Amino acid sequence: MKTNGEALKRAFVERAKQIGFDMIRIAAPDSIPFAPERLKAWLEAGHHGSMDWMVDTAERRADPRTLWPEVRSIILLGVNYGPTSDPLAALSHKDCGSISIYARNRDYHDVIKGKLKEVAGFLAAKASSDVKVFVDTAPVMEKPLAEAAGLGFQGKHTVIVSREFGNWLFLGAIFTTAELPVDEPERNHCGSCRRCLDICPTNAFPAPFQLDARRCISYLTIEHRGHIPEELRSGIGNRIFGCDDCLAVCPWNKFAQASREVKLMQRDDLAALPLSELARLDDPSFRMRFSGTPIKRTGRDRFIRNVLIAIGNSGEAALADEAIRLLDDPSPLVRAMAVWAIGRLLPHEAIVSLGSERFKHESDADVRGEWKRVLSVKEETHAA
Numbered sequence: 001m002k003t004n005g006e007a008l009k010r011a012f013v014e015r016a017k018q019i020g021f022d023m024i025r026i027a028a029p030d031s032i033p034f035a036p037e038r039l040k041a042w043l044e045a046g047h048h049g050s051m052d053w054m055v056d057t058a059e060r061r062a063d064p065r066t067l068w069p070e071v072r073s074i075i076l077l078g079v080n081y082g083p084t085s086d087p088l089a090a091l092s093h094k095d096c097g098s099i100s101i102y103a104r105n106r107d108y109h110d111v112i113k114g115k116l117k118e119v120a121g122f123l124a125a126k127a128s129s130d131v132k133v134f135v136d137t138a139p140v141m142e143k144p145l146a147e148a149a150g151l152g153f154q155g156k157h158t159v160i161v162s163r164e165f166g167n168w169l170f171l172g173a174i175f176t177t178a179e180l181p182v183d184e185p186e187r188n189h190c191g192s193c194r195r196c197l198d199i200c201p202t203n204a205f206p207a208p209f210q211l212d213a214r215r216c217i218s219y220l221t222i223e224h225r226g227h228i229p230e231e232l233r234s235g236i237g238n239r240i241f242g243c244d245d246c247l248a249v250c251p252w253n254k255f256a257q258a259s260r261e262v263k264l265m266q267r268d269d270l271a272a273l274p275l276s277e278l279a280r281l282d283d284p285s286f287r288m289r290f291s292g293t294p295i296k297r298t299g300r301d302r303f304i305r306n307v308l309i310a311i312g313n314s315g316e317a318a319l320a321d322e323a324i325r326l327l328d329d330p331s332p333l334v335r336a337m338a339v340w341a342i343g344r345l346l347p348h349e350a351i352v353s354l355g356s357e358r359f360k361h362e363s364d365a366d367v368r369g370e371w372k373r374v375l376s377v378k379e380e381t382h383a384a
Ligand code: B12
Pocket: 035, 038, 039, 042, 051, 100, 101, 102, 135, 136, 137, 138, 139, 140, 141, 142, 143, 144, 154, 157, 158, 159, 160, 161, 167, 168, 169, 170, 171, 172, 188, 208, 209, 210, 211, 213, 216, 218, 219, 223, 241, 242, 243, 244, 246, 247
């Protein structure tokens, strides 16, 4: 029986590597007994922000056996998306928007899901077992499971760090009713290092191994649908979609390797995009430009919100014209950040001349709030 399991595992690993997975390891369904309590504490602290789906799915997420009682083995698979150039280089081009490495090509969900289905089909046929495949969006705690399977360790920034590939691994999981031999867990190798914690531009780590998503640029620019709190806008700099700072500074990246998956290799045209071009995207041109990439996920309005924050942080007075044009955009999300951006780039007289009429006719409370701030209007002066 044991030999059968070992032989099956070997055949599966070989097949998975051929299909494009770089790391394949196995954990038992009961291997993350501490996860329910930690997830509960994280949610109770409100660190999930507006990601209510994390609360709704907490019970199933915390324990794989609640998600699928028949599961006997969990296979964790990693796909290396290692970049070929400095991931933080775009941050110094203030007139451009920086897109995080993971989003500089095809959407990894689509790429990995296809591969997972293929290799899971192989397992189901060989082992006569049932299988379910997951990547990112299902209620599965992929990181603690990956650590339990020995794929890597959860660094102080909470992301899985691999001793073979550094910080650049996407994770996927296959749940199966087949009994497979499990692998040894990985242990933490952070030591006294705290580079990832110290570099975070918005202080999103209340403590090592804990992330307050509400302050994380990745959450703010991708997941968060509303206005971005004012105190966090300057820290965002020119990051318009995601953030890689805590990943990029990790010393374990000395083992990083360039991705072998063509669909995940960085496209140069998505590394640093001129803010003046991005600010002109309307809905159809946004969709056409970012089709097939993860960027399409935010939709045009949220994306332009991010672009305007980068414009406001650019220090480039020439970009103020783009923000001025967007002062009359139909989306309040966009109008509000256009106001904030001109507030950062233009002298007060220019802001007053642009704002006094618009402020009178603005009906959205949040946009009015932004105007009040940049016009230095006292609340009572304009109370209706
Ligand atoms: C929600 C989510 C986010 C949220 C919240 C992130 C977070 N850290 O929770 C936001 C939007 C901020 C986010 C951002 C990013 N994400 Co994300 N995200 C997820 C998602 C869907 C769930 C994560 C989760 O369960 N969080 C809940 C918390 C409680 O779990 P946790 O982070 O594991 O928390 C652990 C620690 O707090 C720890 N802990 C607490 N106290 C202590 C004390 C000690 C001593 C120790 C050791 C541990 C410890 O215990 C908890 C459980 O293990 C996963 C996919 C999935 N289904 O797993 C992808 C996932 C984690 N994201 C991923 C990526 C790539 C990113 C970004 C890099 C994208 C980008 N470039 O912008 C950033 C990284 C930011 C960061 N530093 O985490 C990858 C990470 C791959 C990897 N190698 O680990 C995943 C796995 C998606 C995937 N399938 O590849 N993400």
